[in-house]
Amino acid sequence: xxxxxxxxxxxxxxxxxxxxxxxxxxxxxxxxxxxxxxxxxxxxxxxxxxxxxxxxxxxxxxxxxxxxxxxxxxxxxxxxxxxxxxxxxxxxxxxxxxxxxxxxxxxxxxxxxxxxxxxxx
Amino acid sequence: xxxxxxxxxxxxxxxxxxxxxxxxxxxxxxxxxxxxxxxxxxxxxxxxxxxxxxxxxxxxxxxxxxxxxxxxxxxxxxxxxxxxxxxxxxxxxxxxxxxxxxxxxxxxxxxxxxxxxxxxxxxxxxxxxxxxxxxxxxxxxxxxxxxxxxxxxxxxxxxxxxxxxxxxxxxxxxxxxxxxxxxxxxxxxxxxxxxxxxxxxxxxxxxxxxxxxxxxxxxxxxxxxxxxxxxxxxxxxxxxxxxxxxxxxxxxxxxxxxxxxxxxxxxxxxxxxxxxxxxxxxxxxxxxxxxxxxxxxxxxxxxxxxxxxxxxxxxxxxxxxxxxxxxxxxxxxxxxxxxxxxxxxxxxxxxxxxxxxxxxxxxxxxxxxxxxxxxxxxxxxxxxxxxxxxx
Numbered sequence: 001x002x003x004x005x006x007x008x009x010x011x012x013x014x015x016x017x018x019x020x021x022x023x024x025x026x027x028x029x030x031x032x033x034x035x036x037x038x039x040x041x042x043x044x045x046x047x048x049x050x051x052x053x054x055x056x057x058x059x060x061x062x063x064x065x066x067x068x069x070x071x072x073x074x075x076x077x078x079x080x081x082x083x084x085x086x087x088x089x090x091x092x093x094x095x096x097x098x099x100x101x102x103x104x105x106x107x108x109x110x111x112x113x114x115x116x117x118x119x120x121x
Numbered sequence: 122x123x124x125x126x127x128x129x130x131x132x133x134x135x136x137x138x139x140x141x142x143x144x145x146x147x148x149x150x151x152x153x154x155x156x157x158x159x160x161x162x163x164x165x166x167x168x169x170x171x172x173x174x175x176x177x178x179x180x181x182x183x184x185x186x187x188x189x190x191x192x193x194x195x196x197x198x199x200x201x202x203x204x205x206x207x208x209x210x211x212x213x214x215x216x217x218x219x220x221x222x223x224x225x226x227x228x229x230x231x232x233x234x235x236x237x238x239x240x241x242x243x244x245x246x247x248x249x250x251x252x253x254x255x256x257x258x259x260x261x262x263x264x265x266x267x268x269x270x271x272x273x274x275x276x277x278x279x280x281x282x283x284x285x286x287x288x289x290x291x292x293x294x295x296x297x298x299x300x301x302x303x304x305x306x307x308x309x310x311x312x313x314x315x316x317x318x319x320x321x322x323x324x325x326x327x328x329x330x331x332x333x334x335x336x337x338x339x340x341x342x343x344x345x346x347x348x349x350x351x352x353x354x355x356x357x358x359x360x361x362x363x364x365x366x367x368x369x370x371x372x373x374x375x376x377x378x379x380x381x382x383x384x385x386x387x388x389x390x391x392x393x394x395x396x397x398x399x400x401x402x403x404x405x406x407x408x409x410x411x412x413x414x415x416x417x418x419x420x421x422x423x424x425x426x427x428x429x430x431x432x433x434x435x436x437x438x439x440x441x442x443x444x445x446x447x448x449x450x451x452x453x454x455x456x457x458x459x460x461x462x463x464x465x466x467x468x469x470x471x472x473x474x475x476x477x478x479x480x481x482x483x484x485x486x487x488x489x490x491x492x493x494x495x496x497x498x499x500x501x502x503x504x505x506x507x508x509x510x511x512x
Contacts, residue, residue, distance in 0.1 A: 044269055063278050
């Protein structure tokens with residue numbers, strides 16, 4: 001079993017390497033690449049038309065609905081991971097407990113389904 | 122083969138403390154090399170495969186047989202002007218590629234190429250990988266929002282919707298495998314499949330659902346809606362150019378494809394296991410790479426074959442098909458594992474899983490056809506009502 005501190009150290013180093021690689025690539029690109037900005041070039045791309053207004057505005061509500069549903073299911077999934085590791089030693093007790101937990105969430109999914117929250121129109 | 126972490130003397134009598142540092146350095150260099158070369162190789166592979174499928178020659182001019190084409194493309198990208206439009210949110214726009222790229226690099230630390238050939242064997246390897254997979258979404262959403270471009274915004278939001286939705290079936294399929302292996306440690310999951318007792322044969326339904334979800338998570342066709350070029354120009358990438366675009370698209374996308382393929386190889390195809398590995402452990406790296414590339418070619422094949430989903434089909438498919446299917450599979454697998462004694466539980470789980478795969482293949486087109494017929498019927502009655510002469 002690897003030492004915990006060493007695991008964290010490896011992970012940390014790899015994160016640092018990732019950030020460093022991006023930084024290095026950008027720096028090289030900045031040194032080599034030309035920079036000739038013109039007003040037209042610096043305009044947001046809108047298929048060659050004059051951009052109309054800002055893009056930071058309102059957007060469809062569907063995204064929120066799915067995000068809410070996702071939060072519920074993601075929490076469920078996080079609880080499933082530790083359960084899956086030790087469930088062999090829990091036996092029927094573990095099955096029933098998790099069955100009740102999943103059943104409650106499935107009821108939520110069925111409710112959302114019947115309410116047409118899963119349809120994208 | 123010694124577990125890394127406990128201070129062990131390195132080969133050739135190197136001091137343990139020096140070996141820890143040296144090993145880390147080798148791992149970092151290997152991973153960076155693999156990411157760059159993997160992207161170069163896979164882009165060429167993809168272009169060649171596409172060309173052959175469409176009866177073309179593909180990249181041909183740069184180098185022998187077009188081998189240096191992607192290398193030349195990469196050099197060109199570095200030399201390209203990095204345009205940033207005036208209205209972008211500078212801080213977020215500039216860091217977004219790093220936010221997707223960094224978790225992708227960090228994920229490589231746990232990929233088990235062979236016994237001992239692994240950055241570090243964390244005991245929660247699978248959880249670590251899935252959490253890093255979720256972090257990549259952040260960069261894409263930030264890029265979409267910070268670009269201040271309508272195409273980018275819609276691309277980023279679609280991507281958020283798609284990635285978070287498909288994460289649920291993806292992780293549920295992973296949990297099904299964890300049930301059988303009883304561990305989140307990647308090497309233990311790989312060694313829990315001796316010989317031909319692969320999880321692919323026992324849990325094909327989980328493999329299928331993970332494969333589909335992985336296509337969606339890596340933004341590959343038929344799930345590449347965030348960058349749907351026919352409607353959104355380039356989605357969240359619209360405002361990006363030069364090497365910033367290169368890191369975002371080429372390096373991150375192909376790196377992520379390699380990672381999900383490695384996960385599938387480890388969890389379902391037995392990782393490095395293969396003929397003659399016991400005699401020569403280094404052969405494990407070869408088998409692992411071979412399996413990973415078989416899956417990558419399957420990814421490319423699917424891109425050549427299938428058209429793109431529509432957004433409502435995409436969401437329906439995830440929430441109404443994949444999630445119920447994976448939940449059923451998970452729960453029934455767990456029940457069978459507890460209910461039956463040792464060899465019979467695997468056989469029962471296998472039969473059930475193959476049944477689920479068959480049901481999936483047979484029922485989906487049928488359900489789809491029925492839904493379309495109902496829709497057509499409704500349209501017809503509506504048209505008749507509106508066109509009917511009013512007295």
